[in-house]
Amino acid sequence: MSKRDLLPGTLDMLVLRTLSLGTLHGYAIAQHIERTSGDVFRLEQGSLYPALERLQGAGLVKSKWGTSPTGRRARYYTITASGRKRLGEEISQFDALTHAIARILGRA
Amino acid sequence: MSWLDGLRHRVRTVLRPGAYEREMEEELRHHEALRAANGDGRFGNRTYHKEEARRMTWLAWTDLVRQDLGYAWRSIRRTPAVTTMIIVTLALGIGVNAATFSVLDQIFLRNPAGVVDPDGIRRIWTRHTRTGGGPAFYSEAMAFPTYRQLAATWGDPGRMAVMTSSSNFHLGGTRAGYATQILFTSANYFPLLGVSPARGRLFTEGEARPGNPTHVVVLSDRYWKAHLGADPAIVGTRIKLDTTEYEVIGVMPPAFNGINLQATEVWAPLSALPQADTPHAGVPSIWESPRYLTFFTFVRTTDGQRMADFERAATATVREANRRTDGPRADTLAEVRTASIIQARGPETVRQDELIATRLQGVALIVLVIACANVVNLLLARAVNRKREIAIRLALGISRTRLIRLITLEAVILATLAGTAALFAAWWGGAVLRAQLIVNTDFAQPIMHGHVIWATIAVTLGCGTIAGIIPALQGSRPQLTGDLKDGAKSGVRHRSRLRNGLVVAQAAFSVMLLVGATLLVRTLRNVEGIDIGFDATRILYGNIAFEPGQQPPLAGIVATSRDVAERLRSRPGIEVVARAGLTPMKGFSFWSFYWGSDSSGSLTKQFPLTYAVSPEFFEATGLRLLRGTTFHDGYSGAAEVIVNAATARLLWPHGEAVGQCIRFQKPDAACMIVTGVVADATIGDIVQASPPQIYLPLGAALTKNMDGGLLVVRARAGGEATARREISAVLRQAYPTAEPIIGSMVDDLNPKYRPWRLGAQLFAGLGALALLVALVGIYSTIAYSVGQRRHEFGVRVALGAKVGDVLNQVVGEGVRVVLVGVALGVGLTLVASRLVATLLYGVEPNDVSAILLAGSALLLVTIVAAIVPALRAARSDPLTALRSE
DSSP states (O other): OOGGGSOTTHHHHHHHHHHTTOOEEHHHHHHHHHHHTTTOOOOOHHHHHHHHHHHHHTTSEEEEEEEOTTSOEEEEEEEOHHHHHHHHHHHHHHHHHHHHHHHHTTOO | OHHHHHHHHHHHHHHOHHHHHHHHHHHHHHHHHHHHHTTOOOOOOHHHHHHHHHTTSTHHHHHHHHHHHHHHHHHHHHOHHHHHHHHHHHHHHHHHHHHHHHHHIIIIIOOOTTOSSGGGEEEEEEEEOOTTSSOOEEESOBOHHHHHHHHHHHSOGGGEEEEEEEEEEEBTTSTTSOEEEEEEEOTTHHHHHTOOOSEEOOOOHHHHSTTSOOOEEEEOHHHHHHHSTTOTTOTTOEEEETTEEEEEEEEOOTTOOOSSSBOOOEEEEGGGOTTSSOOOTTSOOTTTOSSOOOBEEEEEOOOHHHHHHHHHHHHHHHHHHHHHHHGGGOOTTOEEEEEOSSGGGSSOOOOHHHHHHHHHHHHHHHHHHHHHHHHHHHHHHHHHHTHHHHHHHHHTTOOHHHHHHHHHHHHHHHHHHHHHHHHHHHHHHHHHHHHHHSTTOOBSSOSOOHHHHHHHHHHHHHHHHHHHHHHHHHHTSOOHHHHHHHTTOSOOHHHHHHHHHHHHHHHHHHHHHHHHHHHHHHHHHHHHTSOOSSOOTTEEEEEEEOOTTOOOOHHHHHHHHHHHHHHHTTSTTEEEEEEESSOTTTOOEEOOEEESTTSOEEOSSOOOEEEEEOTTHHHHHTOOEEEEOSOSOTTTTOOEEEEEHHHHHHHOSSSOOTTOEEEESSTTSOOEEEEEEEOOOOOSOTTSOOOOEEEEETTSGGGTTOOOOEEEEEEOTTOHHHHHHHHHHHHHHHOTTSEEEEEEHHHHHHHHHHHHHHHHHHHHHHHHHHHHHHHHHHHHHHHHHHHHTHHHHHHHHHTTOOHHHHHHHHHHHHHHHHHHHHHHHHHHHHHHGGGGGGGOSSSOTTOHHHHHHHHHHHHHHHHHHHHHHHHHHHTOOHHHHHHTO
């Protein structure tokens, strides 16, 4: 699935959700999202890194260079307090949205 | 503060784009390596990924700006000649304005530095109405008793400061020491202004109180650094200023240099004012006399009602005091007004240099408008030449806003370059103007100031934007197919209306400036032609400057100067030697006198100026004898007197002055017979009528005690330098320890002509500049229109048009447009010319010949500007024109 198929803002929410579990580098974020979605989402660098840049610019995510378990330098991302707050808002909005769609489709 | 972290991240990206790039590269490589390790080899395009991420940063925006700047810079560099022309035109236009503004700012807008809440300070002015006729005028100067009455009227004497200045205090007590002016003030001067010393203390109320001379001084930072070596232990030491020692009690901070245009360097308490307490017998001291109008006052208040009440009460006080001192001839129309701390913003502007400065700013603004119009014209021509390029860009999908931004940016860059040049021009020009226009003033503040810099930046950006946006709007209007095919050649009739409008405006404003220049040049000629009554060329005078306190007794000086004059008479280079009590046409004294057979005539208000001179004085100065004779014998004590024409008119309006009798000082004094009437010698302003003047012989009983130590010499033609040397040598021989001072009448008179010369030069210079700029504008418009219509001219020539026909057509078109401008300019001139009326002498503001001259000058320029492109049009080769079809 490409980024265009996601609902707008969904990618940011997924990244924030992933980071709410702990500090991760870019690849780990992508892998986590892909695995947890049961490989329904494929997250390309061309979508992930702009999203991370956007989130950092908004102050929702912080980053820091560190060393990965393999001994390589890697940039680690951490969710900030306002990132968590935003995540909560986005999840409730998303819930309302999916609930409404489900009702239209007669599934609720 | 997470948003702050976000901002920090964004700013860091912009500040260190290299680091951002490297980190992104490393992060993506890492990502790819991990994917590969997990058996996923499809990485995609890394450059694309990086670009996508970059689009999220502020770098995306700065990239765009950099692109725009780069584009604008490249297109500016592509046409260096036009670019240079634009920058020079704008720099001149803006520079002239900035320089003029820097002077205006200094005179009218800038509060004295260092003063706390300067708007709360009000200077006190008095309007004087002359009883003998003549215009009423405002002055800040008042007598000390008047100050005391006003302070009482004010109700709070502690809140009204008083000051007076005195000059020529030589540091160290010798003539070689730096001479400064001392401002003698009341103790509340400093606290009312809100200033405190950087070192030491200020004087106390007790020290400043008149009658108790206390010789202490407070120095300005400037004086302390320049003349006392910034001695850190200066407070408590004594310095000698002329004959008196003063204790230095404080040094002011660098920012505070008094409240006048001229920097104040030394402050002393009022009580220390020299000679204030030692009047001549029977003459009241400065503190008591109503005649010494030398004190200035100010108060601090922001209460408008209180000011109004004070002005009313003070007016009554002053009128009452005048009535007491002057009786029936008192100035009962006197009025007291308060005004800004900025001296030039007093109740009226009278000084001619200030008038010139304001008018000059108007002229400078007109030059700027003309310059801007020219730049618009040049940019328009270029934008139209680039139509094909712009059409391609539009076709490739550039947005109209971005295109307008690009073209405007170009103009703003040009204006910025011009503005930078203009700031330098202002710095230099401001200094020149300051030195030329407001002479002999050691300014308290530097030329460049926030006001000037901000105004220059604002004007620069304003000009750049206006000059850029018009061509941008014009040029970006898409007509794709036509423009792609034809580029710049095709007829663009609708666009020439704007260009013609610009030429009309330029022509109109140029006419205004040219009329102004003509009027001022003619004024100068009239002023220089004014009969000053004497022949100033080759008049030198020699005087002696004694060391302070070392002046020999008067009798000695009189005897010596007679010897000196005698010895000088036979020296080379000397034609005539005379003696006088004071500098001719400059120094004077007043004597009360009576005339008429029964001594019934007397003047109590306006006294003629009196001069004590030797008989040769009239020959030496070339002062024309109108009737009668000069002194028969100036040394034998003969009771003779010579009057000027103005005195004769004043005293004997209906009869002959020669042979009449004047008695000085007392109605029953000895009769002095008028032996001759001489021309009126200009003494003050050149254009003012000369006051009544009376010449007394040096040897008369009355003037026995006048020293006559001043030598007045007419040098032989070409012998001026020799004469100077001779005077100096003879004086040095007579007074070995003192210093001879040689002056020249021409040097004395020059400053009087200076404002007129300067006005004429500045207006003529700016007028010429405007004409030059208009020439370029007209030329570029016609050349451009001819270039566009090559095809049309080609056809005309092919159909048999002769050179004359084409010339007629092109020149005629130019002249028609300019004529509209000239008509408009004449209209504007008729409306605006009375603004310069005060700068004129002997010529009417709406002088017809000046207007005709300006109009024809502009038409001549038009013909010159049109002739080159017209010849080009006439030589159009029909084949070339038709082939490009």
